[in-house]
Amino acid sequence: MEQIAGMALQQTMSPQMQQSLNILQAPLTELRQLVDIELRENPALEEVLPENPAEERAQKSDLEDQWSDYYAQRATAEPWTKEALEKRQHFFDSQTRPQTLQEHLLEQLLTASWTKPEARIAVEIIGNLDEQGYFRTDLEDVAYAAGSDALEVERVLEKVQEFDPPGIAARNLGECLFLQLKRQGRQYSNEARIVRHHLEELGRKKLTEIANALDIPVQEVQHAAAAITKLDPRPGRAFLSEPEQIVIPEIIVERDGDDYLVRLSNEEIPVLRISDSYKDMLPDSSREVRDYLREKIKGGKFFIRSIQQRQQTLMNIGREIVTRQREFLDHGPSHLRPMTMSQVADAVGVHETTVSRAASGKYIATPQGIFEIKYFFTHGYTNSDGEAVSNESVRQAILALVREESPRHPHSDQDMVQLLNEQGLAVARRTVAKYREQLGILPSHLRKSF
Secondary structure (H helix, E strand, C coil), rough: CCCCCCCCCCCCCCCCHHHHHHHCCCHHHHHHHHHHHHHCCCCCEEECCCHHHHHHHCCHHHHHHHHHHHCCCCCCCCCCCHHHHHHEEEEEHCCCCCCHHHHHHHHHHHHCCHHHHHHHHHHHHHCEECCEEEECCCCCHHHHHHHCHHHHHHHHHHHHCCCCCCCCCCCHHHHHHHHHHCCCCCCCHHHHHHHHHCCCHHHHHCCCHHHHHHHHCCHHHHHHHHHHCCCCCCCCCHCCCCCCCCCCEEEEEEEEEEEEEECCCCCCCCCEEECCHHHCCCCCHHHHHHHHHHHHHHHHHHHHHHHHHHHHHHHHHHHHHHHHCCCHHHHHHHHHHCEEEEHHHHHHCCCCCHHHHHCCEEEECCCCEEEHHHHHCEEECCCCCCCCHHHHHHHHHHHHHHHHHHECCCCCHHHHHHHHHCCCCCCCCCHHHHHHCCCCCCCHHCCCCC
């Protein structure tokens, strides 16, 4: 090992260039955060507020608006009294929210008769249920936490499994389904015997093997399998509070007669400008202050220009999508045409990486629905007529074949290859298998119904 002094030429991005790339790549929600940060750090930059007071009020949260309207509070009013504050807190506390699975089970725990040790164990069990309602923790761990033993924990677990919803606190899928059958009084039925001892064979559609093992006709196994499919394999999912995925399309494509118009959703982006007061300070300031002001003004102008360039790039990409995907806009996803980022970059006059960053995490609203911009960038095939067909069109064709197939005789991957060839789509069997898996479609032997 040794140290060697040397010279090397290396290209690095300036902080401003990094900021510009971050602005280009950021979706609307993140862009708003970047703007807020820049407004705090750069005093020369200011947001142009709407002149209409109604627009300002529209920016407040719904709950705050309801409270302000109800109690007619104003920013210039006297400080709220203790009574008003208590009413305000009650107003916000009264807003409903979905009940969690744990809360639902604890309510049932309070209405049952338990000793203190049993209640302590039950609380530990309820706290260890996953979001699907399964109990996957070792009994010994719960026993240690509750100061008990594994046998007592298992006894309490059986009592918790009697709670609503049926199948709750099961340790595996078979037990979950059996608990539901037991609640229905069918703990000795063929369905119960199957879920307890032959669930794996059922998943692989080996009905004949199950019939031989249970010494019953295959037809009875078929009826039992149909009944099992009506049970709930995830009893806790009804209490899942899914986080709301708010998608704000940045590009809006609207039909205008026989044509399409492209516009940007600029409402979420604040209008920025350089503060006049900072400009007026320049002539009468010292040299150090002038240098500082000029630096901040220059940074603010660059920030504003970066946002404008971002918007212009998105507009150009949106127009190019409309130009190349006219058939998609008219007829839907099955008519999506192959389109690469390189093609769009050449048409727009930017680098391919710029298109990639501009499209990242952003959405476009079309007459066919809202799609991620990257949805439109896809390679494709050439059909028998010499026309380019996108990967998505092939996927849609496979989906259509599966929807129209007979449940008793589903198409194998090789069958779909032949059927696609008849439609002019020359696709290999491994490609069909890959697209089928991407669509979440099971193999033919698992799709078969008896």
